[in-house]
Structures are given as structure tokens and as C-alpha cells.
Amino acid sequence: MNKQFTIEQFVASLKSGMTIGIAGWGPRRKPMALVRAILRSDLTDLTIVAYGGPDVGMLCATGKVKKLIFGFVSMDAIPLEPYFRKSREAGALDILELDEGMLQWGLKAAAFRLPFLPTHVGLGTDVMAHGGFRTVQSPYDDGEVLLAMPALKLDAALLHVHRADRRGNIQALGPDTYYDEWFARAAEKTFVSAEEVVDRMDHSYPEDARANIVERCFVHGVIEAPLGAHPTSMPPLYGWDMKHLKAYADSAREEGGWDAFAARTIGADEAGYLDRVGGAAAVSALPLPIF
């Protein structure tokens, strides 16, 4: 059993029109090497599901997104994501705006093969009105009416973690694993990029087995991508690249700004990416963000 993919094999296994979940949280531990592979591809008409950061913004900037299902799109220190804003303000996106908790609840419904899960959340807001959500009544004596959060089924989920092995065992270190495990379980096929791919996790890192956030039956492919979260943060290894994110955000104010920024950084291949953004040593040394 060998689930290792090259980044080219990974992107070749996606199709236009797919619903793709991107794990991580805003500008934190995003599978950016995988996102860049999509940016360089011919894929189009994607439905993206995310707690969004620059991943969502860059996919919007490149015109890859048909529909966006999101809890927020933000880069923390740069609160408003410029290219997401531009796209939505231009009316270029089909939108399903969710509460953050609703998003993970919908992923859980998909993982459990349920049509929906009930919740209080969304009731009484415009999230409910605009999202077309329906209610369900408790069949028990309380008779309570609840919002029925539909399953958010994903064709593919993308994660970036610290370690993976060829069988699909993965380890995510750092203080928070967000909802990565639920993106993985909600997806038909989950692709995990990792800072390091080893032959067997039990031979290399058995002491960290509790960092195995999702079981390998939910992992379809692993891709080695050192520093693959750049420009987002990857604690405890490296922080986000706020200088880079600032330049990215500034580019949105210039005519043709995205094309110039993308040519300078995203480029034609992943192999040269780190050199284009300052080199592996500089990225490795990025300080962890303080909150």
C-alpha cells in the first residue's frame, strides 16, 4: 500500500466542478502547496468549503471558484481578505455564508452519512434566511424547532500536516488542529500534504501517535511538501509570512496586481516556489505569530 502522490498526480486526480474542502483556519496551517497546484491547473467551476484565508482569496483571484461555502474569510492581522472581497462585491460568486459552528456541523453530518444535524445556530439570523435552511421539529415531548444543517459532502478535502507515511498515517502537531479531521471524514477523497513523508510512522514517530488527527482509511493520498503551508502559519515549525501576505493584499489595489503577484510568487511550478518567496531558510525562520 503506497498512497504517496506527486503534486502533479494529486492535481490530475481532481476535476472541474468538484466540491473541495480546504482545512486549516484563516491564515493558519493551510495546504497552500496543494492550493497553488490548483491555481496553476486548468481546473475551474469549483465549489470551495473553508474557514478561509489566502487560500480562498487566491482561488477567487484566479477565477477558480464558482461557489463559496464559508464561515469567514480573513487573514487575522489583515482582517479583510482582498480578493474574496473583490469577487463577492462583483457578484462573481455563488455564496453560502455560514456560521463557523454550522460549517463543522455540516461536515460532521456528511462524515456520519446523515442528511442533516439539528442545531440552534442560525435561527433568527439572515444566515438562515439567505442560506435557504429549513427547520425540523423534535419528535419528543419538547417539540422544539431546530435548524437542520444539511450535510456538506466533499468530493475532496485538502490538509497540510507535519508528517505522513506512505500508508496514509498522518500527524498534525501544533496547538490546534481546527476542523481538519472533519474535512477529511466528510470527503470522498482526502489529500494530505506533509512537511515530511516517511515510510512508516510507527518506525519513525511512534511517540507522537496522539497527533494522528484522522485515521488512514480517510486518507486517499499523501504529498510531500516541505514548508507547504507558506505563507500561512505552521506551528511549531514556522509562522505566517505577514510581509508576503501584506504584499499580496496590496496587489489587490493595483490594476493587474494579481497577475503580477502570481507571476512573481506562484510561478509555473512548485519546485521553484520557495526560492521565489525568499528561500527555504527564511521561511523556516519565520517567527510564530503572537495572539
Place this chain on the structure above:
Amino acid sequence: MTTSPEFTLCEQLIVAASEAWRGNGELVATGIGPAPRLAASLAKVTHTPELMMTDGEAWLVEDPVPIGPRGYDDRKPAGYLPFSRFFDAAVWPGKRHAMVTPSQIDRFGQTNISYLGGSYDRPKVQMLGARGFPGNSICHINSMFVPQHSKRVFVEGEVDMVSSVGYNPARRVPGARFDFVDLRLIVTDLCIMDFGGADNAIRVISLHPGITFDQVQDATGFALEAADSIAETPAPTTEQLAIIARFDPHNIRANVLKDNPAGRRL
């Protein structure tokens, strides 16, 4: 307790805002933004030590973490509350009191952080999206901090996109529970308000020194109620000012209010 000779309006507001958490007990006090976060920290180290708090990343801390640049490992984790557990452990069970700064607030206490103007499909100004506001507002206690009290924030009609639930009867879904909705304080640069008016109407309970009710009303897009006896917002004590300074060593609070005005005593 002695009163310091020098303080800023922002510091006065931080002290006022800290009162929102008084006696809340064991729940997570979340202040979003520098002033609310300093207010939560002040509450925890003075009148309500039972409060729980995170470092802003994933760890529960017993000593509040100063805002701004610091050593990454300076905070001392006492517990664990990452985003991956936040809905399970803090928001949905109602074990939280958040203070936030919405872009719009209406007479019902409904707020908006999603977009301004235009439509859902094509907003004029896209902001963050609803984030956790729908869930926060229907599950746990919430308060608000408004650094610039104006009709742009306190809007005339309903907010452009209802991101958080308030007390609007027209928005109640029949048969659903809204009894967890619990809006407490709104602290602005002019006054302190609560939801103690008729049918939870917004009511002025304290005016900052030198501010009149009419001034507040003129800066608000809807009719305000007045408490039977409107207090004057007290000046911070030297002890409170020292604590605020300790948790804000880089004086980030100087940038919260336009021109960082001086505070005034009674």
C-alpha cells in the same frame, strides 16, 4: 482606592467594560479587540477571578496574557481550549461571555459584521462574513464595545445582514428556543447601555462625564430609553490603571479611540 490624576477615556471605558463580566462565574471571557480583551483581563484579576480565558490561540490561562508583541512561550497554559473544541466546550453549552465590536447594531440588539449595503449576492462592502455571531448570540452571553458611537453603527432600521440574534420578535422562529439569548452591556465612547428597557429595549444606564442623554440620542439611529436614574461613569482607580498598563505594555490602547482623548472625572 485612590483616583489617578491622569487617565484616558479609553482606560475609563476598559474599566466600565470589565463590569460586564462581574459575577459571571466559571465561563470563558472573550474580549475581541484590544479594549475588550483588556477589560476581560481586568475583570479576571480584580472582581471575578473565576473567569476562564485563553491566550488567544489555544490555551486556557489563569494569568491573562498581555496584548501585543511578547515571547511566544511567555503564556503559561493551565488548560486547553483550541478552536477544534470551541463549539463543543464554550459556545454551544453557553459557557462563554464575549464582548465584540459589530459594524452595525440595531434597536433590537441585532448586529452585523458580514457586509454593508447592496445585497447578499452582491454586497457593496464585503466584511468578514457572519463568523461565529449566529451561534454566539443564540447560545451564550454577549456584550458590545463601540469606540465611535454614531448613527452609522447604531442604525435606524434593521442591520444590513442580521449576523447575530437580538430581541426582534419578527425574527423569532415559532417553536424554537431563544431563551439563551442574553445581551448585557454596550459600552461606547459616550455612554453605557443595557437591554433593560421595555421588551429588552436598549437603555442608557450611565453617561460618561460631560456627556448628555441628548448627545447620545442624537448619535443613535433609533429612540433610546433612559434608566430611572442615569449614573455617571466613574474614573479608573490607580490600581485599575496599573493593571491595564501591565496587560498593555506597548500602549496599544492609545490607538483604540480617535485622537486618544483624555478621560474626565465626575
